[in-house]
Amino acid sequence: MADTSRVVRSDGGRIARVLEQDSSELLDAWITAQSGVLSNRGTISATELRAQSREFLSLLKAATANGPTGTGTNGPAWDDVRGFLADLSRSRAVQGFSPSETATFVFSLKQPLFSRLRRAAGSDADALSDDVWNATLMLDELGLYTTEVYQKSREEVISRQQRDMLELSTPVIKLWEGILALPMVGTLDSSRTQVAMESLLQRIVETGSDVAILDITGVPTVDTLTAQHLLKTVNAVHLMGAECIISGIRPQIAQTIVHLGVDLEDVVTKSSLADAFRMALQHTGRAVIRSAPPANARAREEA
Amino acid sequence: MDRIPILRMGQFLIVSIQVDMHDRLALTLQADLAARISQTGAHGVLLDISSLEVVDSFIGRMISNIAGTSRVLDAETVVVGIQPAVAITLVELGLSLPGVRTALNIEKGMAMLREATAGFEEADAAGRNSLSECDDDSAAL
Structure with missing residues (x-):
């Protein structure tokens, strides 16, 4: 550990120097490398990419020049770089970039940077391998950080x-005075059932309703757990x-319920919401009547 | 406060729990209520728990027991005003109070009791003491 940090400290300056001297040339080479990967995306413009790359390079330059690089990229000197990368990957996550495309922003810097380092080191093979190792460590850490932030924002x-x-x-829908309906859509897990149950019970208290219809037309599958949640809701409403x-039990679901051996004996079930509504009206002493014969029957009579 | 008042209204008894229910209070209430039912010959008990915000399994079972005791003594029991949170808790505890009638509020509970005990009124009118007393009460009001 101590050995590594010594190496990094002694060579941090050289990376900073390379970044300093060849900055515009490095920027061009880097952008070329990036656009090779991003060529098929129309979501980011060339000018935007250039501005982002330039800013990252200048921040990286400042960080390598100031900070004791022995601590890796976690030190306070790297705060700006990390902040910039966090913003970048967050915005790319929103724009719909893939994780590897986002991480490529950092990793694509390796090749141009390494070739500049090789030129700077000249014939000193030891110095070159140290430099490359340090630069790899640095860029890997930053690249991983980018991926982490990307993941988090997703x-x-x-x-x-x-x-x-x-x-x-x-x-929770009020169908009539004293009749509420709760159309459930999607998979019923514990937390969703809990929320649905609470809002239904709350509405029953507010409206003083006598009947609540639980419509499960939009529930794709019913297993024992879902059935248990439904039974809990029914019991709570009874209380x-x-x-x-x-209502809204589809044929397949009816079969599943019977196959699973779920006991719905004490629960009133109807196949459609209309049937349930009619029963609710009956229960509250009401009925729907037709005030006139349907239009096609009238037409037939006239003819 | 170590007793919950049991009010009489006609042939019904009304119990409204307005304080935090603890175990001893629940046991006292059960004993008191049984005594009052047999003493007055009431046909219906209305248990209002709308002010009850916290229940545990013991209180849940006591409610069930009170209803069971009353039924044995020939008095219909309606539990009214169960709060949503209390209902969810009872269901989660596995206490769905089978055999206990429930109503949303006192008004609906009374209507339910009247309906359930409609048969008794005629019998009482034929000469039972409880109804004549209750007539006196209402005349005094």
């Missing part, structure tokens, strides 16, 4: 979408003093 996007879905998926009807 995960943030996913968890935000999950939260949004959770809120979206539980609208609140309201009736609960499950």
Whole structure:
């Protein structure tokens, strides 16, 4: 460990010098290397790429010149570089770049930098191998950091979408005075059922409803766990003093429920929301009647 | 406060739990209620737990027991005003209170009790003491 840090310290200056002297030439070579990889993407313009590359090089130059490079790229001298890379990979994650394309931003610097280092070292093979090793360490760390931030920002996007879905998926609808419906869409896991149950019970209290219809037309599959969640919701609604009807059970799901041996004996089930609604109306002492014969029947009578 | 009041209204008894329920209080209530039912010959019990925000498995079982005791003594029990959080807790504890009638609020609970005990009113009108007393009460009001 001590040996490595000594080597890095003694040669950090040479990398900084190379970055300093050949900066514009290095920038051109680097951008050529990058555009080879990114040629098929129209999402980033050449000027933007150039500006980003120039900024990274100048930050890297400052970091290698100032910082004791023996501590790797974690020291305070590298804060600016890391901050810049974090912003870059976050924006690229949003723009839809792949992880390897994002990491290539850093890794593609290796080849142009190494060739400049070789020129600077001349015939000193030991110095060259030290320089290359140090530069590799540095760029690898930065590249990995880029990938890490990219991954993190993607995960943030996913968890935000999950939260949004959770809120979206539980609208409690008032069908009639005293009749509520909860159309469930998507897979029913514990947390989603919990949220749905809470909002349904809350609405029952607010509206003083007698009947709640649980529509599972949008639930793709029902397993024992899902059935258990449904039963819990039905029981909770019963405890609140309201009736609960499950509707929208598709034929395959009905078969699955029977095959699994789930006991839905005490639960009222209907195949469609319309049936459930009719039953709810009956339960609250109402009925839907037709005030006029349907249009096609009238037409037939007239003819 | 070591007792929960049991109010009488006509042929029904009303119990409204307004304090934090602890175990001893629940046991006292069960004993008191059983005594009052047999004393008054009430046909219905309304248990209002709308102020109850926390339940544990013991209280859940006590509610179930109270309802069971009342039923043995020929009084219908309706539990009213279960809060959403309480309902979820009871379900998670596996206590779905089978055989206990529930209603959203006192008003609906009373309607349910009247419906359930409609048969008794005629019998009482034919000459039972509880109803004549209750008439006196309402006249005084």
